[in-house]
Amino acid sequence: MLEYELIRSKRKTLALYVRRDGRVEVRAPLRASKGDIDGFVMTKLAWIDKTRRKLALRQEEKQTFQVTAQEEARYKKQAKVYLQGKCLYFSELMGLRHGEIRINGAKTRWGSCNRKGDINFTYRLIFAPEEVIDYVVVHELAHLREMNHSDRFWAVVGQTMPDYKARRQKLREFERRFELVLV
Numbered sequence: 564m565l566e567y568e569l570i571r572s573k574r575k576t577l578a579l580y581v582r583r584d585g586r587v588e589v590r591a592p593l594r595a596s597k598g599d600i601d602g603f604v605m606t607k608l609a610w611i612d613k614t615r616r617k618l619a620l621r622q623e624e625k626q627t628f629q630v631t632a633q634e635e636a637r638y639k640k641q642a643k644v645y646l647q648g649k650c651l652y653f654s655e656l657m658g659l660r661h662g663e664i665r666i667n668g669a670k671t672r673w674g675s676c677n678r679k680g681d682i683n684f685t686y687r688l689i690f691a692p693e694e695v696i697d698y699v700v701v702h703e704l705a706h707l708r709e710m711n712h713s714d715r716f717w718a719v720v721g722q723t724m725p726d727y728k729a730r731r732q733k734l735r736e737f738e739r740r741f742e743l744v745l746v
């Protein structure tokens with residue numbers, strides 16, 4: 564029998580998940596018997612196998628960067644200079660003014676901004692292709708006009724960067740492959 568983690572709760576049905584590391588998790592009602600649960604898992608074996616193979620493949624495609632604390636500090640400085648330059652260039656192009664540019668180490672957020680016009684970027688962004696970096700910069704700058712993701716916002720982005728949709732797609736691809744590990 565396949566090994567799995569069993570989580571019982573007040574739910575009514577059985578459900579099965581394959582975690583990112585390949586572990587299988589089964590959620591079951593409090594009263595479900597071990598036989599019922601094992602039977603349920605049996606019917607899912609082919610799917611589990613397929614899913615695990617897909618996950619392994621995705622892991623292989625990952626591009627992993629190992630970064631020391633010292634290197635991280637250096638990347639942050641480089642990111643600041645580089646992204647300040649990008650913001651200067653694009654804000655002139657878009658005819659707007661931004662506040663301070665700050666660099667952080669955020670893992671899941673490439674950029675953010677506040678109403679004062681200050682923009683935060685994660686230094687991790689400088690690992691992305693330039694066309695992707697430019698998209699993130701224009702995206703954040705466009706927020707200085709429209710603090711939302713409305714049609715008006717995307718119109719501002721599109722005015723400066725007509726191919727933003729393709730770039731956004733490339734950002735998603737980059738996100739899927741990019742992995743930075745602090746060592």
Ligand SMILES: [Zn+2]
Nearest residue numbers: 702706711712
């Ligand atoms: Zn946004």
